[in-house]
Amino acid sequence: LPPLVDSAQTGAAEALYGIGATLTRRGGEDLALVYLQLALYLAPNHPLALLSLADLYESVKKPAMAIKVYERMPVNSPLRRNAQIQLAINLDAADRSDEAIKILKTVTTEDPKDLEAIMALGNVERGRKKFADCAQTYSQGIDVLPPNNDKSNAVYYYYRGICEERSKQWSKAEADMRKALELQPEQPHVLNYLGYSWIDQGINLDEGMKMIKRAVDQRPDDGYIVDSLGWAYYRIGNYEDAVKNLERAIDLKPEDPTINDHLGDAYWRIGRTQEAKFQWAHARDLKPEAEDLPKIEAKIENGLPDDTSSAASADKKKEDGKGG
Template identity: 30%
Template sequence: MKSGFSLVAIGFALAGQVSASDKMAAPRVIYASASQELGVYPSPYANYLVGRFAMAQGDVSTAAKAMGAASLGDPTDSDLREKAFLISALGGDIDRASKLASGMKPTSDTAELMVNLLGAVTSAKADRPSQALKSIDAVLAFKKNDRNAVLLRPYILAMNGKWSAALDDSGDAALQGNDRDRLLVYLVKADRARLNEIKGKYDAADALYKSLYQPGAASFVFGPDYASFLERRGRKDEAKTVWSAIASQSGDITAAQALKRLDAADYKPPVLPSLKESMAQALFVSSTVSFSEHDSEFALASLHLSLYLDNSSDRERIFLGQIQQELKDTPAAEAAWASIAPESPFYNEATLRRVWAMREDEQLGQALALIDQAFSRDPDNLSLLIEKTGILHAQDKDADAQALLDARIKRVGDKDFGWQAWYMQAIVYDGLGRWSDAETAIKKAQAVNGKQPEILNFLGYGYINRGENIQGGMDLIRQALNVNPKSGAIVDSLGWGYYKLGEYEQALSFIEQAVQMEPSDPEINEHLGDVYKAMGRDIEAGYEWKRVLTLKTTERQAVEVRRKLDANAADRKIAAKASNGTQALNEEPKRHP
């Protein structure tokens, strides 16, 4: 971890739950079952063991409940109390964490920081600004330039009526010690722009917003705040220019919604966020930065504090699920995404993320049912179309997938197809045995994004597998490997090229590497069996093909592998007979006593 503040310090593999304390997911059956087994009044140690087990399962909600019960049962155990506090904070149960923090004397740096940070947030929410300021200053005294504390302090100063200090920029230079802190300076300026607007200092706010906003690929970072400010100032044309730039560069749903709002007959500008809502947004931004730094635990803790202050953001719930999925807490991620209503502009994204998780668990039927729900509401949505097509292909229903694509193209055309849509079209054509059409589609994808490794791999493997242009296909595969050298599928494709050239030793080297990289991929394992067979290693070939049948294969692939196994068994019988016949020519007959 890059950050010194890591909740892993409590000694567990930590994960998250759905939301802030007022939106907690129902505890899993682990705790209910254990409580029933342990009796009505389980001992603190029994609850502690339940908490340990729940953490090992990635179930923070249950762990927080059990650890909290253990701590209440034995309030003299300071170590247990600290663990329960950290788990509760990480799990989003801020109310329980606050109770545990009361009177607690932290023994670790992690707990010391978290107690004061949580104290600042809970005090701000409870309209106790002086206590919030005392707590946030304690964080900064303990850890200079702590990102959360630096971002929150100006808002807390404003809550205390200390506007001159809140708007003071004299401390910015001291923050620029390294690249990480230089980013923090920009975030501080964005907060100062918001504070100036709240205070009514519109010229100062305008200057700061304008200095932060830069048209281009990163416009979505500071652009939305600037565009919203322009709308509130009645400068709709300028706001539309900024929103259009954001939409064209990032495809951000918020920008798309803003453009619709600007053109609506009943147009109303976005409401200026309050100090508390602005604090929640600052914590959200901090959480995204921590996540980009691969500090998922701190990202989750910051996000839960944000949701505690303002639980209305579906964008934050999307991100909550992302973090929980990263931490291998799939049920919590599913609950976070499922909590987003169909009326939300983030509903389709939430649906797609739920579907991706289901596909990862091979729940194709459930994934298809879920995507159909969203698709029925938005039948022309390209992302939903691509995902449904992919599920149908995975179910060996390429004819249905092609019909879906054809209907969409007939209805609204294909002008909005990006490389992903053309790539999926190529996959479906290939599944139907229509290589000429697949080649046309993949070349359209290549025209959109010629360096995409999936495109290069598909086209190169297609040439190799058909023996049309093996060397040219291998050149495409090598280009794909330069972009993504860790892809087992691409390494396998290069090995398959050597197989088609009859260079079996080279083929074996690459395909064995590919199996190590993607051990559960049925096609790569099938290829390894093919190489073994070509090298005369029939027993190993049979082993690999049998292994393929234990993996998630399509029915078409399973039929082909069974055919290979039958042929291999027949070959071995013939070889055995030949071996027995040869024995009489070069061995003396055995003498019987």
């Protein structure tokens, strides 16, 4: 066997890397940074030190620094593939998603069965609202999943279902959500998404409400799931319970524009019109989605139209094919 080190310099680099990696695992990021940088000063292409340093920068939310380190990984290193995937994730975090997608497509072309790279690519595309693309990417992953119906496979169907729902392919989305629940029953995020989508379309109201309540039972401190329950009550015309749950959701996620918008709507329906306008103004200031901004501004100016019936509103949503 060849020696682990071939000189005093590489030996020192190995020792410094070991100390830095240990400190990282124990939460001593500042000191770990010093040791890992010293290791790389002595051995600039040390693959494990590069990976550890980049991972450290990721953990302290410095994607630009992580990118620079991942880019230094030698082309012939066995860790190159791992570094490329993480490089892409950090490029996306730094709003360089086109570069991230290009790298991940290269990795998945080289190995079409690389599920880690496929998942990373789908997640980048989904985060950038490329819903048709991410549905196709998750399909690539589903095609190469091991045929064991393991519960870990559920996430591929769940994420593909989100992309299908957002690209207005509801029948496919519903089938994928059901498949995800078949593989992982009672998964709270899937229960929440499917239940919310049904209620928002005015279909399967009882089952949808039960699903969301089961999700809240498992995740009582998840502001988005609590918001779904509040909005579900709103959609069926139970405005008092809507306000109760939406106020709780605001406590959990005060800076979310959608939840503030929802609470404004609920306040308006129970006659708290000044508070409604305050919530809508807050939602406007929290940088909502571009398509939501004019709707919020119109509500600030004019309020909501008369509530002729929540069922009619749900029917319109159903016709539009929109879900949660």
